[in-house]
Amino acid sequence: MIRLATRLFLPLLGxxxxxxxxxxxxxxxxxxxxxxxxxxxxxxxxxxxxxxQGAAADEELPRILERSFVASVVGAPNAAPLAGQELERxxxxxGLLLRCxxxxxxxVADSPSSTAxxxxxxxxxxxxxGYDQGQILAWFEASYGQFVLxxxxxxxxxxxxxxxxxxxxxxxxxxxxxxxxxLGKGDDTIADLADDDPARGSPALTSHNGxxxxxxxxxxxxxxxxxTAADALPHDPDLEEYLREVRALAYGEGSGDSKPxxxxxxDGTKEGS
Amino acid sequence: MTPDASTPRPTLTQAAxxxxxxxxxxxxxxxxxxxxxxxxxxxxxxxxxxxxxxxxGREAPPFDLVALDGSRISxxxxxxxxxxxxxxxxxxxxxxxxxxxxxxxxxxxxDRVQFVGVVYDDEKPKIEAFLRRxxxxxxxxxxxxxxxxxxxxxxxxxxxFFVDAEGRVVSKYNGPLSPDLLRTHVNQLLGGx
Numbered sequence: 001m002i003r004l005a006t007r008l009f010l011p012l013l014g015x016x017x018x019x020x021x022x023x024x025x026x027x028x029x030x031x032x033x034x035x036x037x038x039x040x041x042x043x044x045x046x047x048x049x050x051x052x053q054g055a056a057a058d059e060e061l062p063r064i065l066e067r068s069f070v071a072s073v074v075g076a077p078n079a080a081p082l083a084g085q086e087l088e089r090x091x092x093x094x095g096l097l098l099r100c101x102x103x104x105x106x107x108v109a110d111s112p113s114s115t116a117x118x119x120x121x122x123x124x125x126x127x128x129x130g131y132d133q134g135q136i137l138a139w140f141e142a143s144y145g146q147f148v149l150x151x152x153x154x155x156x157x158x159x160x161x162x163x164x165x166x167x168x169x170x171x172x173x174x175x176x177x178x179x180x181x182x183l184g185k186g187d188d189t190i191a192d193l194a195d196d197d198p199a200r201g202s203p204a205l206t207s208h209n210g211x212x213x214x215x216x217x218x219x220x221x222x223x224x225x226x227x228t229a230a231d232a233l234p235h236d237p238d239l240e241e242y243l244r245e246v247r248a249l250a251y252g253e254g255s256g257d258s259k260p261x262x263x264x265x266x267d268g269t270k271e272g273s
Numbered sequence: 274m275t276p277d278a279s280t281p282r283p284t285l286t287q288a289a290x291x292x293x294x295x296x297x298x299x300x301x302x303x304x305x306x307x308x309x310x311x312x313x314x315x316x317x318x319x320x321x322x323x324x325x326x327x328x329x330g331r332e333a334p335p336f337d338l339v340a341l342d343g344s345r346i347s348x349x350x351x352x353x354x355x356x357x358x359x360x361x362x363x364x365x366x367x368x369x370x371x372x373x374x375x376x377x378x379x380x381x382x383x384d385r386v387q388f389v390g391v392v393y394d395d396e397k398p399k400i401e402a403f404l405r406r407x408x409x410x411x412x413x414x415x416x417x418x419x420x421x422x423x424x425x426x427x428x429x430x431x432x433x434f435f436v437d438a439e440g441r442v443v444s445k446y447n448g449p450l451s452p453d454l455l456r457t458h459v460n461q462l463l464g465g466x
Contacts, residue, residue: 062337065347066420069335101428114394118419143334143426145327160308171301 067129074138077130091124094133098123098140099148107150326426326434326445333358333436334424338391338414341400346389346412348440355462356387356436360422362395363403365430371449372407378455379410386459391416393430435462 082090095109100116108116108123119140126136140148152158233240328334333356337347348356359375361368379388388411392400400413416422425434433450435443435458443462446454 061345061347062420065335065337065349066424069424101426115419115422118394119423121418122420122423140423142327143424144428145325145426148426157312160312168305 070126070131070139073142074131074135077132078135079130079132081130082127087124087127090127090133091120094123094127094136095120097133097137097150099150101144101148326442328426328434328442329445331442333434333440333442334421336391336414336416336421336424338416338421340412340414341397341404342412344412346414348436351387351389352440353438354387355385355438355459356389357459357462358389358391358425358434358436360391360393360416360425360427360430360432360434362393362430363399364395367449368431369407371431372403374450374452374455376408376410377452378459382459383410385463387411389414391421393422393427394419433458435459437462 092109095116096107098108098119100106100108100111100113100119102113102115103111106116108119110116123136126139131139137149146152146158152161154162233243333348335348337345337349340346348358357375357378359371361372375388375390379386382388390411390413392413392415395415397415400415404413414421425432429447431449433446435445437443444458446458450458
C-alpha cells in the first residue's frame with residue numbers, strides 16, 4: 001500500500017514542482033535567478049520571430065510589388081542610392097519639375113497638399129533606391145501623362161510652347177528693323193529731294209503752314225525732317241495720285257500738283273494756287 | 274508720275290479695295306493665328322480635367338493593400354476576373370452619390386465583375402462610419418501613403434479604372450459615375466456581353 005502511494009505521489013509531486021518552476025519562469029524569467037528552460041524559450045522566440053517575419057513580409061510585399069513594377073516601367077536604377085542631405089536636396093529639385101495634380105499650377109515641391117506630400121515621398125523613395133531624375137519623371141509620366149511635368153517635352157504640339165516665343169521675338173525684331181530701315185530711307189529721300197531740287201515745290205519741302213522751306217535755311221534740321229517726312233509723297237504712282245486727291249479735297253484744288261500749297265488764307269484764296 | 278488723263282481714275286473706295294490689304298501681313302497673321310484657332314477649336318467642348326490616362330491599354334499597376342476588415346487584397350489575387358477599381362474618399366461629396374451606384378452595380382454584376390474601392394487620403398474610423406451609413410457591398414482598401422493612387426495617376430476622387438481579366442486597363446473615368454456611364458464601361462469591360 002505504501003509502495004503504491006509512493007509510486008503515485010512522487011511522480012505527482014515531481015510534476016507539480018516542474019510545472020510550478022516552468023510557470024514562474026515563464027511569468028518572470030529572471031526572478032528565480034535561473035535560466036528558463038531552453039525548450040520554453042525556444043518555442044516563444046521562434047513564434048515571435050515567425051510572427052515578426054510574417055508581419056515584415058506583409059509590409060514588404062507591397063513594396064516589392066511596387067518596386068518591381070517601377071523597374072518594369074523605367075528599368076533598373078541608373079544612379080547610386082542617395083541618403084541624408086543630398087537625398088533631401090534632390091527630392092526638392094525633382095519635386096520642382098513635377099506638377100501637383102490637385103493644385104493650380106504649383107509644383108510638388110511647393111505645394112502643401114497631401115497629394116503633393118505623397119508624391120514627394122515617392123520621389124524620395126525612388127531616389128533612395130537609386131533611380132535618377134529622368135527615370136523618376138518617366139515613372140510619373142507613365143501614370144499621369146505629360147500633364148504631370150512642369151516643363152512640357154519639346155515635341156509635337158509642345159514645340160509651339162518652346163519655339164513660339166522665340167519665333168515671335170525674331171518676327172518682332174524683323175518688323176522693327178524693317179520699319180527703322182524704311183524711316184532711314186524716307187529721310188534720305190527727303191534730303192535728296194531738298195538737295196537736288198529745292199525749287200520743285202514738292203510737299204516734301206513744304207511745312208504744314210504752307211511756307212516752302214529749304215534744309216539749308218532751316219535752323220532746326222531735325223524738326224524740318226520730321227515735318228517734311230509726313231508730307232513726302234510715296235513712290236507708288238497710284239498712291240501718290242490718291243494722296244494728291246486727298247490733299248486737293250482738304251486744301252483745295254491744285255494742292256495735289258507739284259506746286260507749293262497751303263491752307264486757305266483769310267480772304268478765301270488758296271495760297272500757292 | 275501723273276497718270277494718263279484718258280485713264281479713268283478709280284475712286285478712293287476702289288483703291289482701298291485694291292491695295293488695302295498687305296499680303297505679307299495677312300500671311301504672317303494667318304500663320305500665327307490659325308494654329309491657335311485650330312487648337313482652341315479642338316479643345317472647345319472637351320472637359321479640361323478629362324486628361325486621357327496613359328494607363329489605358331497597358332498593364333494595370335499591381336497593388337497589395339489592407340482591406341478595412343484587416344485582410345489583404347492584391348490585384349494579382351483578382352486576376353482572371355474583370356475588376357472595377359474605384360478611388361474614393363469619405364470627404365468627397367460626389368463619392369457619396371456615386372457610392373450608391375457602385376453598390377447597386379456590385380449586386381447586379383458581382384458574379385462577373387469584382388468591384389474594389391481604394392480609399393484615398395482618409396482615416397479608418399471615418400471610412401467605417403461612411404460604410405455603415407451608405408452600405409458596403411465590396412472591399413474597401415486603404416491606400417496608406419497614396420502609393421496606389423500615384424501608380425494609377427489619380428488626380429482627384431472619384432476616379433474609376435476598369436481592368437480586364439488579363440490585368441489590362443480598358444478604360445478610366447474621372448468623376449462620379451452615373452448608372453448609364455457605369456453600364457457602358459462595364460459592358461466594354463465584359464466585351465459587349
